[in-house]
Amino acid sequence: MPGFAAxxxxxxxxxxxxxxxEEMTNLSKKMREILSIDYEVGLSAPINSAESSDGTxxxxxxxxxDKYIETAYIPDEDRATICVSSQAGCKMGCIFCMTxxxxxxxxxxxxxxxxxxxxLPEFRNLTNMVFMGMGEPLDNINxxxxxxxxxxxxxxxxxxxTRITVSxxxxxNSISEFLERxxxxxxxSLHSPFDDERRKLMPIxxxxxxxxxxxxxxxFDFNGQTQRRVSFExxxxxxxxxxxxxxxxxxxxxxxxxxxxxxxxxxxIPGSEFTSPGMRETIEFKEALNARxxxxxxxxxxxxxxxxxxxxxxxxxQNKGKQS
Ligand code: SF4
Numbered sequence: 001m002p003g004f005a006a007x008x009x010x011x012x013x014x015x016x017x018x019x020x021x022e023e024m025t026n027l028s029k030k031m032r033e034i035l036s037i038d039y040e041v042g043l044s045a046p047i048n049s050a051e052s053s054d055g056t057x058x059x060x061x062x063x064x065x066d067k068y069i070e071t072a073y074i075p076d077e078d079r080a081t082i083c084v085s086s087q088a089g090c091k092m093g094c095i096f097c098m099t100x101x102x103x104x105x106x107x108x109x110x111x112x113x114x115x116x117x118x119x120l121p122e123f124r125n126l127t128n129m130v131f132m133g134m135g136e137p138l139d140n141i142n143x144x145x146x147x148x149x150x151x152x153x154x155x156x157x158x159x160x161x162t163r164i165t166v167s168x169x170x171x172x173n174s175i176s177e178f179l180e181r182x183x184x185x186x187x188x189s190l191h192s193p194f195d196d197e198r199r200k201l202m203p204i205x206x207x208x209x210x211x212x213x214x215x216x217x218x219x220f221d222f223n224g225q226t227q228r229r230v231s232f233e234x235x236x237x238x239x240x241x242x243x244x245x246x247x248x249x250x251x252x253x254x255x256x257x258x259x260x261x262x263x264x265x266x267x268x269i270p271g272s273e274f275t276s277p278g279m280r281e282t283i284e285f286k287e288a289l290n291a292r293x294x295x296x297x298x299x300x301x302x303x304x305x306x307x308x309x310x311x312x313x314x315x316x317x318q319n320k321g322k323q324s
Contacts, residue, residue: 001031010155013041043119046071050313056303060313061116064088064106068314069134071116074302081128084116086144087135092169094202096235098269098311099134102318110146132167134311138174148182162227169204170213179220183228187262188213190232192241193249210253217257230259235266238277242285251292260295267304269312
């Protein structure tokens, strides 16, 4: 097919939002026939959903035949954020995460990543996207980058990359590629500044240490990317990573990096001994970091009444399948 047809196809898919190849009427009949041999157009709707009293919605999708992934819709004043999954299950094994307990079941294609966005009933309200659902996005970097390209290209959905945040445990072999090939925000799951403690929480620390990741970020040239944000996600566990020692070490290791810390209150998962500190202690932790010059915010907890911790809804669905 001639090169110009690519732009026409993209225009039909991402602007005109057609639902069959037949509707691409500025392509010749012959070209439509060629396309139809290998491709089809359409959306896969979510198979289940749950709505929280705070307006957060959780959608369950069927992928890779009999696997399940979750997507969250989080409306908040003038923003509406979609939280997408990049894999079914996950191999990273973070001990506080229900998806980690499922183990790895497969990479999503860029099609399956974008389907969560495009088939969402609230698609037209969306203002922001976070890759913070099931899976480790940088462990599926090729499909991640393809989906980001479609989302941010002028021939695609035309979103500004500053509306999109990719969250990662910090895979050092992929982080530079992500920083170079996209302009989306980066969020790194930190959870402890201490090597031994982070290893217990996140096995990935054994091969991809925080020090390695911080070195990559320090050495990356952000020139001309003033809007781009690097943040560190920090789930606060009571009596574990919320002490003055942690505050001091966080301030030390992040010194000189333009970043922010995003404190997340822990969503309890079955069988976990972790709990979240109270709101007063959480605010004190935040203020102590701010006082040391690290811009710190607390992410509001959303959807607690609908199994908000990522992986819970899909685990329930999988277990149903095993019982039947
Ligand atoms: S927290 Fe993220 S990276 Fe860790 S196991 Fe869960 S889904 Fe995977």
